Amino acid sequence: MTKTYGADPNWWRQACVYQIYPRSFADANGDGIGDLQGITEKVPYLQQLGVDAVWLSPFYPSALKDGGYDVADYRDVDPKIGTLADFDAMMTAFKAAGIKVIVDIVPNHSSDDHVWFQEALRSPKGSPARDRYIFRDGLGPNKDQPPSDWVCIFGGSAWEPVGDGQWYLHLFDTSQPDFNWRHPEVRADFLTTLRFWADRGVSGFRVDVAHGLAKDMSEPLKSQEEMHTLFLETIENGARPNIHPLWDRDEVHEIYREWRKVFDEYDPPLTAVAEAWVASDRKHIYASPEGLGQSFSFDMLMCNFRRDEFRDTIEASLKDASGSGSSTTWVFSNHDVVRHATRYGLPKAVEKGGSHGNFASFCKDYLVSRGKDPVCDVELGLRRARAATLMMLALPGSAYLYQGEELGLPEVADIADQDRQDPTFFRNNGEEMGRDGCRVPIPWTKTGKNFGFGGGKTAHIPMPEWMGEFAVEAEDPDAASTLNLYRRALGLRRELQADETLEWVNDEPEVLHFKRNGGWEVAMNFDGPEYELPKGEVLVASGKLVGGKVPKNTAVWLKSA
Template identity: 65%
Template sequence: MTIDITPIGIDPNWWRQALVYQIYPRSFADANGDGVGDLVGITEKLPYLKELGVDAIWLSPFYPSALKDGGYDVADYRDVDPRIGTIAQFDTMTAAAKEAGIKIIVDIVPNHSSDDHVWFQAALKAGKGSPERERYIFRDGLGPNKDQPPTDWETFFGGSAWDPVGDGQWYLHLFDTSQPDFNWDHPEVREDFLKTLRFWGDHGVAGFRIDVANACTKDLSGDLPNWKEVTALSEQMVAGTLPEDTHPFLDRNSVFDVYREWRKVFNEYNPPLTAVAEAWVAPHRKHLYAAKDGLGQAFSFDMLMSDYDPVSFKKIITESLEHATASGSSTTWVFSNHDVIRHATRHALDIKPDNYREATRKYLLARGQDPKVDVELGLRRANAATQLILALPGSTYIYQGEELGLPEDVSIPDEERQDPTFFRSPGRDVGRDGCRICIPWVADAPNMGFGPGAAPHLKQPEVYKQYAVDVEDKDPKSTLNFYRKAINLRRELQGAEELVWKSDTPDVIHFERPGGWQSITNFGKEAIALPEGKVVVTSGELVDGKLPQDTTAWVVPA
């Protein structure tokens, strides 16, 4: 049976060069005034998103959750958190989005559930050796009293990856203690996720973003490596030098069996549902996640992880397009999301490339005092870089608020933080709350227009007033109006997924797309002449008709 979820004539390959807008639901728009963003708030803002020019919305988790990890601790995969809405409100939002020509992509979290999930609660009650515990990863502790964890592994958030349950057994959680890892060798786990995919497919979603797609399946047989050895394996994996199936819990080939099963479900719908993998793996492995018989697309985080450097950017673009060709997929381009420091701030750190990541970490830990940031420089670079990726073949993902030029909020008091990363790694990581601050919609309204009642769950700093939607909407030179113009022009200009490099100058990235339109980004100190044609959009003002440093221009044939 094939389920038709879209009107006749919709291109089944719409996702290949789509503009996808990520919404972190709790921080987007609060319609009922409880301080938490909700589905009705999203529905009310659809005209804003339509004007922006987005093709699809990706919703971060909105499922029932204790919010111990921002909703990525899912208690029920087939329901809506009552603080965010109801299934009926989800259906209303989906229908309204469809009317606006906007598709819905939802986040699926397959590596782990919440410890409030009915299966995990049943596992705790059933006891050692029970079928209920087989759905998760339980192991006996070490030592005569079994009071030591099975391994010395640590979580991605810091602290031990094992927690005791009081009967000599411990459960594995690669993230917070509230997020026990599923056992993907168990048939009930596999079948239940197929049910979840169909549930949301039947409710009109166009696709899924797969959280931690490279970590689901694991091999915990035999003698397990210690944490020092695991860390070395992880470094080799990212560097692309690790032999296949060497890491005990990351990027194992068995995970592709899972996604081939999922693809069969996706293909039950017309057009087929889409999926994009969050997989932090070596570049040469991405095409395996993006395979046609698998998820179909995988995030390319290389631009996001790179310093602001033209040589690095061009190398990443070239290699990413090659890898996409190898999989038959299209490349994804992204600079910001709910997990990383906003790129308007990241690119404001005017530092040497070899110290880039360390400096950003120190900046957050020092609450913005060291090193200093040049706000204007950061926004100029961020807009130039964004216009660059908007011109590239493939899909572009933007994160809520970046269209306003929002900087990272580094002023959050410790007592108001929510991210488990902060609590599990004190003094080493302040967490991700700074990029999850609630959106400022109206500068002079209560709560900056986020909601009419209670204070936002992550309050906006005073400086956000100058970035509010109503302020930027009136300013023709604002970041918001720049994004609107560039995104809508991109839709008109996009053609075949090809480009031709036009310059070998180290400080310039210049290429031509089918139809003869060109994108030029100047990273050098000297302004440069533009090619003949009509300049249709720039990320900053030209100087005497020339393109200045940290600026991108698109030129179409005259």
């Protein structure tokens, strides 16, 4: 049994985890791309921020056709961002700072540069090499039509021809062929990968597309229309196990039971969190102690800025977590969505209707117009984002933060076409703008080349002129800055979190007010009249209080009298 640092096996249950998108965090060598040395240099910043762990998005060798999620080698570091020695030095620095490390694992698909896929392309139909992936004969007399009309997540056909009458499945980009998880070599190789990084000191894994590994590819393949209908049934109308050929099949949990055996070889056991877009009554399976242990709850991220949606989501998420014996994960922003400081500043952010139904549509309109129509109210969006985050950090469970949100960064909507990188943009002929706007590097200095991200080449996604006002250098000395709000809240969170219980205080129509064990309570006013606080000491507030009352778009933590 291998010993990892940090003795508490339950450290993850109420941890605050900071997501680093390595290529956009800090560029130490000046080549325009963030690197591991840059991350290592910023460990003191993360320690001062007060996070318990970091989650590193992929840093593996990659052609970057999908932001590093096209992995060519699962047990190495991309030469553009470092070496294994750099990784080990980074781990040493994090260990000294008392910060744990979670790494992204991408098991649904590899890069088309992966040695196995290159072998598959060189091998004939029916070969063992092709069986590690999902190849099918094409349709038509010349087999020049795809095996089905399936559409991939990024747009366009989910099948790509290889020139000999066969096609391979890629649920994402053509550069990301899907693995065949029925193949024993695929299963065994990923167990080796898990141990490889665990032996280098990581404490766990974030599992990309965790609900997609197991697939039913029996003939005849269903049509895209049938698949869409089944998808809606699995997500919106209550889950029925195994009705969809590609998503959320029960067989996937056989894989994760194998992984759990590896996790339990370590002391304390490794943890994992599933990225699983599944019906709420299926999340607990991914989060079970026999499986990955946690599953992301994206429900709050999908909420409009409305009190009732937030409260319903909090209650449902806590119930889901208790059913699995896990803890809830709270998240507002990540590398795949429009930053919440921007979402909450859009005109429809408080619109009623649907099951969180406006999130995707109003963000899409904003991105397609490149921030021109609708226009984001930056000040309002930030005020709401500060309040929502302060409230979220007081909830039972773990909190996931995305780099730059502690600075109040808004989305970068206006990016030149030649600077875009997201395959979504290219596969949809620019009709979908993609996720580049939340992946622009973060600013460290008010002025200078790339605002301190790196002093050499222009950042891989150029940084707009206004970024300097959100820089760490600008916010660090300002007691009222978003950065210092996060620092205060995270410090108090560590001090005050006692257990995972929550008690609602009232049913005010525009206010969330709850108590936590340990003698503290939290009130957030969405859009109501000024809310009078009970007697007690104000610990932290997201904005100015008015005569001891909480104005709208504001949250406050209170030590009970």
